[in-house]
Amino acid sequence: xxxxxxxxxxxxxxxxxxxxxxxxxxxxxxxxxxxxxxxxxxxxxxxxxxxxxxxxxxxxxxxxxxxxxxxxxxxxxxxxxxxxxxxxxxxxxxxxxxxxxxxxxxxxxxxxxxxxxxxxxxxxxxxxxxxxxxxxxx
Amino acid sequence: xxxxxxxxxxxxxxxxxxxxxxxxxxxxxxxxxxxxxxxxxxxxxxxxxxxxxxxxxxxxxxxxxxxxxxxxxxxxxxxxxxxxxxxxxxxxxxxxxxxxxxxxxxxxxxxxxxxxxxxxxxxxxxxxxxxxxxxxx
Numbered sequence: 001x002x003x004x005x006x007x008x009x010x011x012x013x014x015x016x017x018x019x020x021x022x023x024x025x026x027x028x029x030x031x032x033x034x035x036x037x038x039x040x041x042x043x044x045x046x047x048x049x050x051x052x053x054x055x056x057x058x059x060x061x062x063x064x065x066x067x068x069x070x071x072x073x074x075x076x077x078x079x080x081x082x083x084x085x086x087x088x089x090x091x092x093x094x095x096x097x098x099x100x101x102x103x104x105x106x107x108x109x110x111x112x113x114x115x116x117x118x119x120x121x122x123x124x125x126x127x128x129x130x131x132x133x134x135x136x137x138x
Numbered sequence: 139x140x141x142x143x144x145x146x147x148x149x150x151x152x153x154x155x156x157x158x159x160x161x162x163x164x165x166x167x168x169x170x171x172x173x174x175x176x177x178x179x180x181x182x183x184x185x186x187x188x189x190x191x192x193x194x195x196x197x198x199x200x201x202x203x204x205x206x207x208x209x210x211x212x213x214x215x216x217x218x219x220x221x222x223x224x225x226x227x228x229x230x231x232x233x234x235x236x237x238x239x240x241x242x243x244x245x246x247x248x249x250x251x252x253x254x255x256x257x258x259x260x261x262x263x264x265x266x267x268x269x270x271x272x273x274x275x
Contacts, residue, residue: 003190007165008191008194011157012198013194017157024210026214030272033261034272035265042144046154049155052148052152053159074167087259089234090257093260094265095226096226098263099223100224102227103237105195108196110210112209116217124221128225129179130228
């Protein structure tokens, strides 16, 4: 139950941050990626703000003990290889992001807006995710 | 570009960072939205925290709206474009083990070389895509 409540609060904070920071506006995201046009650097400040909180708390509190405040082990990614799936996957993701101005977090938060376009995006995103996972397992 | 909005973007970013580090401090998990969304469907039985986090993401705008921060009125792009982009994002984030949140925020903050490489690649391909779509095609 505690895991459920803390994740719910974390999700609300994360989603509130996406909305306040304007990451939920696809046009702003596309303007940020449009470095050869009328570049809008605003979203760089979003990343700076997030790193300003996460980086110090991670390095000073989480990393030395690798346990949650309740003493459970933290689940950190074990992979270290700079391999082909990482690069090709990130490349494909960037194309989809550049076509729509939407990445998974802002996409899910935008569901509340009820635009049919976002339901199409999220539906196809989940289809792509589940298909890729299923194919890679076999 | 409006300088007055940079502070708002930074403050919003801090909220994102706070939500992400809370998930690490209390749940011991990386706040990678693509991984959380995919696992919510493919790893049933141990995903109640994932569904809780996703519900939080969805209801958050109902709260920020009270303070004057709303979602965009419209999502630009045809349904076909949304379908293609959604598929690419879904496939790409699973092959590449993450997206803007898992790699771009949590991974960079943890000084992960994999996340640094992934972030450079998806930023780069995003920039190329927008440049092609807006200026060359």
